Amino acid sequence: xxxxxxxxxxxxxxxxxxxxxxxxxGDDGAVVTPPPGHSLVxxxxxxxxxxxxxxxxxxxxxxxxxxxxxxxxxAAMGATPLWATLxxxxxxxDPEWVREFARGLAESLVPAATALVGGDTTRGPLxxxxxxxxxxxxxxxxxxxxxxxxxxxxxxxxxxxxxxxLAAWSAAGDGxxxxxxxxxxxxxxxxxxxxxxxxxxxATSCIxxxxxxxxxxxxxxxxxxxxxxxxxxxxxxxxxxRANCAxxxxxxxxxxGGDDYELCFTLPPTALAALAAPGLPPITPIGRVEAGRGVRxxxxxxxTLAFERTGFDHFAAAD
Amino acid sequence: xxxxxxxxxxxxxxxxxxxxxxxxxGDDGAVVTPPPGHSLVxxxxxxxxxxxxxxxxxxxxxxxxxxxxxxxxxAAMGATPLWATLxxxxxxxDPEWVREFARGLAESLVPAATALVGGDTTRGPLxxxxxxxxxxxxxxxxxxxxxxxxxxxxxxxxxxxxxxxLAAWSAAGDGxxxxxxxxxxxxxxxxxxxxxxxxxxxATSCIxxxxxxxxxxxxxxxxxxxxxxxxxxxxxxxxxxRANCAxxxxxxxxxxGGDDYELCFTLPPTALAALAAPGLPPITPIGRVEAGRGVRxxxxxxxTLAFERTGFDHFAAAD
Numbered sequence: 128x129x130x131x132x133x134x135x136x137x138x139x140x141x142x143x144x145x146x147x148x149x150x151x152x153g154d155d156g157a158v159v160t161p162p163p164g165h166s167l168v169x170x171x172x173x174x175x176x177x178x179x180x181x182x183x184x185x186x187x188x189x190x191x192x193x194x195x196x197x198x199x200x201x202a203a204m205g206a207t208p209l210w211a212t213l214x215x216x217x218x219x220x221d222p223e224w225v226r227e228f229a230r231g232l233a234e235s236l237v238p239a240a241t242a243l244v245g246g247d248t249t250r251g252p253l254x255x256x257x258x259x260x261x262x263x264x265x266x267x268x269x270x271x272x273x274x275x276x277x278x279x280x281x282x283x284x285x286x287x288x289x290x291x292x293l294a295a296w297s298a299a300g301d302g303x304x305x306x307x308x309x310x311x312x313x314x315x316x317x318x319x320x321x322x323x324x325x326x327x328x329x330a331t332s333c334i335x336x337x338x339x340x341x342x343x344x345x346x347x348x349x350x351x352x353x354x355x356x357x358x359x360x361x362x363x364x365x366x367x368x369r370a371n372c373a374x375x376x377x378x379x380x381x382x383x384g385g386d387d388y389e390l391c392f393t394l395p396p397t398a399l400a401a402l403a404a405p406g407l408p409p410i411t412p413i414g415r416v417e418a419g420r421g422v423r424x425x426x427x428x429x430x431t432l433a434f435e436r437t438g439f440d441h442f443a444a445a446d
Numbered sequence: 447x448x449x450x451x452x453x454x455x456x457x458x459x460x461x462x463x464x465x466x467x468x469x470x471x472g473d474d475g476a477v478v479t480p481p482p483g484h485s486l487v488x489x490x491x492x493x494x495x496x497x498x499x500x501x502x503x504x505x506x507x508x509x510x511x512x513x514x515x516x517x518x519x520x521a522a523m524g525a526t527p528l529w530a531t532l533x534x535x536x537x538x539x540d541p542e543w544v545r546e547f548a549r550g551l552a553e554s555l556v557p558a559a560t561a562l563v564g565g566d567t568t569r570g571p572l573x574x575x576x577x578x579x580x581x582x583x584x585x586x587x588x589x590x591x592x593x594x595x596x597x598x599x600x601x602x603x604x605x606x607x608x609x610x611x612l613a614a615w616s617a618a619g620d621g622x623x624x625x626x627x628x629x630x631x632x633x634x635x636x637x638x639x640x641x642x643x644x645x646x647x648x649a650t651s652c653i654x655x656x657x658x659x660x661x662x663x664x665x666x667x668x669x670x671x672x673x674x675x676x677x678x679x680x681x682x683x684x685x686x687x688r689a690n691c692a693x694x695x696x697x698x699x700x701x702x703g704g705d706d707y708e709l710c711f712t713l714p715p716t717a718l719a720a721l722a723a724p725g726l727p728p729i730t731p732i733g734r735v736e737a738g739r740g741v742r743x744x745x746x747x748x749x750t751l752a753f754e755r756t757g758f759d760h761f762a763a764a765d
Contacts, residue, residue, distance in 0.1 A: 149485060150587060153669070155522040155654060156489035156580070158587045161480040166468060169563055170475035171531035171577060175570035203474040212490035214533060214575030244488055251494035252571035256533030258490065260579065261475070268469060268477045335474060350472070 133248045137225045138213070141233035142243035148210065157244035159210050165262040170200035176253035181296045186224045188314055190231030193255040196337065198239050198318035199388040203335035205269030205327030206261030208239050208320065213246035214256040220248075228255075239320060269323065269392075273331040274351035278393040280414040281402075283319050285365040286340055287377055288312035290384020295371065305367040316388035322407050326392055329401055333392035339383040343391055344422045351393075354419030357382075360427045363411040382424065452567045456544045457532070460552035461562035467529065476563035478529055484581040489519035495572035500615045505543045507633055509550030512574040515656065517558050517637035518707040522654035524588030524646030525580030527558050527639065532565035533575040539567075547574075558639060588642065588711075592650040593670035597712040597735040602638050602727045604684040605659055606696060607631035609703020614690065624686040635707035641726050645711055648720055652711035658702040662710055663741045670712075673738030676701075679746045682730040701743065 139152040150158040161167060174180065174193045184192075194211065201208045213232070217224070236243060241259060274280075292313035295306050319335075326333055332351050334343045340357075348355045362381045369377060389408075393416050402410045414425075424432045458471040469477040480486060493499065493512045503511075513530065520527045532551070536543070555562060560578060593599075611632035614625050638654075645652055651670050653662045659676070667674045681700045688696060708727075712735050721729045733744075743751045 150589060154589050154591075155519040155652075156487040156525070158523070158582065158589075159486050159488060160584070161484075161486055163482070165480075167478050167480055167579075168475040169478060169529060169531055169579070171533050171565050171575075173533040173535055173566045173568045173575070175535050175568050178568060178570050200474040204477070206475070210488060212488055212577050214490050214492040214577070216492055216494050216573050246490050247492045247575070249492045249494050249497060251497050251573060254535050254570060254573045256490075256492070256566070256575040258531050258533070258575075258577040260486075260488065263477065265479070270469060270473050270477075272473075333474075 133220055133225055134246060137222060138229040138243065141229040143237045143240060145209070145240070145242040148242050148244055151242065151244050157210070159244060162262050164265050166265050166268065168201060168204045168206035168261040168263055169258065170197050171256060171258040172196045172200060173254060173256040186227035187231030187234070189255065190228040191235045191315060193257045194232050194235035195316045195318055196388065197257045197259045198235060198241070198320060199316065199335040199337065201259055201261040202318045202320045202323030203333050203390060204261065204263070205323045205333065206263045207324060208241040208259050208261045210244045211236055211241050211257055211259045212244060215246065216249045216251040216254040218250065218253060239318065263327065267327055269327050269330060269333045271332050271334050271347050271350040274347050274353050274393040274416045275331055276353060276416050276418045277395070278331055278416040279396050279399060279412045280344065280355055280357065280391065280393050280416060281410050281412050282336070282340070282363065282391050283322055283389045283408045283410055285363045285368065286336070286387055286389060287368050287380030287384045288365050289316065289386035290380045291368050291371055293386065305370045308367040309371060313386055316386065318388060319390045319408060322390055325402065325407060326390065329398040330392040330394045333390055336387045336389045336391050337385055339385045340391060341382050341422055347391065347393065348420060348422055354417045355414060355422045356417055357414035357422065357424045359424055359432060361411065361413045452539055452544055453565060456541060457548040457562065460548045462556045462559060464528070464559070464561040467561050467563055470561065470563050478563060481581050483584050485584050485587065487520060487523045487525035487580040487582055488577065489516050490575060490577040491515045491519060492573060492575040505546035506550030506553070508574065509547040510554045510634060512576045513551050513554035514635045514637055515707065516576045516578045517554065517560070517639060518635065518654040518656065520578055520580040521637045521639045521642030522652050522709060523580065523582070524642045524652065525582045526643060527560040527578050527580045529563045530555055530560050530576055530578045531563060534565065535568045535570040535573045537569065537572060558637065582646065586646055588646050588649060588652045590651050590653050590666050590669040593666055593672050593712040593735045594650055595672060595735050595737045596714070597650055598715050598718060598731045599663065599674055599676065599710065599712050599733040599735060600729050600731050601655070601659070601682065601708050601710050602641055602729055603708045604682045604687065605655070605706055605708065606687050606699030606703045607684050608635065608705035609699045610687050610690055612705065624689045627686040628690060632705055635705065637707060638709045638727060641709055644721065644726060645709065648717040649711040649713045652709055655706045655708045655710050656704055658704045659710060660701050660741055666710065666712065667739060667741055673736045674733060674741045675736055676733035676741065676743045678743055678751060680730060680732045
């Protein structure tokens with residue numbers, strides 16, 4: 128089996144079909160029709176074995192993950208995903224592995240109606256880069272730059288679960304349903320696409336939480352040239368996280384644990400009610416935007432808390 | 447230095463600016479404006495250390511290469527490149543290395559007016575995936591599928607040089623100008639963008655020669671459902687290749703050596719004259735399209751030659 132057969136025969140059939148794909152996998156490039164009156168959003172993210180997932184992650188887990196983290200970036204921009212390409216480097220052309228990888232990839236891309244239109248398969252250490260192109264109404268964009276003093280800071284879903292799930296990944300004998308739920312949060316992050324599209328009309332800034340709330344809220348503050356003040360008592364913690372971790376540990380995970388892929392966004396307080404709608408995840412206001420800079424976290428008594436680490440950094444983190 | 451700083455501070459400033467880039471590197475995604483009335487072409491290629499280049503390739507060589515091989519795919523589709531993303535995995539966040547990589551990347555992208563709009567930098571074994579989006583007039587595409595019996599088969603430039611350059615890469619003491627010229631063909635492939643754009647109007651099928659002429663002409667034959675007959679006496683060989691290799695070895699490199707990144711295309715004989723134009727590379731007719739299937743190579747006496755290998759295959763090739 129050669130590299131072409133790998134893509135053509137195993138991965139290509141798992142893609143959904145879109146009428147705007149004029150020419151898909153199998154030529155030097157794909158040909159697609161951009162929707163008229165729209166801007167395009169382009170995102171690219173890489174996952175690396177030994178770095179972004181545990182050693183016992185399955186091929187399907189890896190395929191799902193590399194697509195989902197990109198879809199999460201598309202969601203954070205308020206865009207609708209359209210087409211994806213894949214750069215897959217793997218040590219051996221094991222058809223069973225590739226088939227499982229493709230299954231996981233499709234598990235993420237197909238519900239998002241995103242067609243895989245091309246890519247490259249090469250031999251080497253296990254690495255996968257996905258790039259996704261999405262669409263936005265022309266002239267609109269949901270960026271990190273628009274937060275204004277007086278806005279609420281909100282997050283979707285619950286925080287800290289994925290980091291707790293990763294920590295519990297290889298915990299021997301943890302057969303509790305809570306441990307399973309947390310591991311699933313790490314293993315199958317849910318890109319918040321419907322929410323992102325809604326936020327395009329409502330939010331002033333947005334980011335997806337991949338590196339941890341403090342780090343990612345910090346990007347909003349820095350790029351919006353404002354301060355963000357978070358109240359620790361407001362952080363949404365799941366029942367599973369509360370059951371698995373002591374209170375302080377749970378808060379630390381919620382603030383600094385990565386991989387939740389929830390959205391953190393800012394919006395005027397009057398816009399909040401519009402987000403209580405069917406099909407959207409629970410939204411929790413966790414703080415506010417002020418003049419100034421940086422991120423502060425307030426304890427229930429109003430005191431400012433200090434943290435050593437602000438999140439996950441691929442190069443700064445210890446190996 | 448963290449992963450963000452690597453991209454923001456070292457790579458981003460080397461990108462050219464385009465007015466259709468509304469939001470570049472630094473958010474969850476880039477926002478770009480597609481040209482009205484056009485289709486888009488999407489390509490993605492990966493280069494892996496120890497697989498696609500010699501161990502002593504410099505960071506600039508690697509950066510140049512990963513962009514150039516993608517631009518070559520854009521050229522083979524007859525498209526005009528617009529925007530690129532980069533997935534870069536590297537063992538250490540060495541600023542000097544990244545600066546050199548970015549210099550090589552820009553050396554390839556800037557003359558092609560292609561803006562780097564985003565990407566991801568991760569730690570791991572050295573791998574780089576670039577994805578480029580280009581534009582085509584809507585409804586047009588130069589694919590591998592349109593060759594027709596009676597068409598000429600042509601190639602641009604000369605063949606076999608890059609493979610000879612790679613073979614001579616670490617030949618001790620080879621300070622000859624010919625050896626240098628061949629190594630440069632491997633080290634700095636020239637995407638045939640102007641030719642590809644012209645071929646969009648003239649050619650019936652096209653592919654870039656990355657895996658070797660026989661393998662790539664085989665893709666044209668297979669996907670166009672026709673036979674391709676090549677005449678060995680017509681293959682364009684450079685003076686450097688002739689000076690460095692015995693006649694038979696030179697022909698073998700021209701037929702099966704990869705990495706030339708010339709274009710191989712088919713067109714009606716009457717269209718050939720339009721390709722003798724300023725700004726385009728030399729074009730050589732090397733054979734014809736017939737009814738049937740597969741690729742045959744004819745010796746000067748008309749006998750059919752047999753070859754063991756048809757080109758480069760990442761997984762089939764010996765490690």
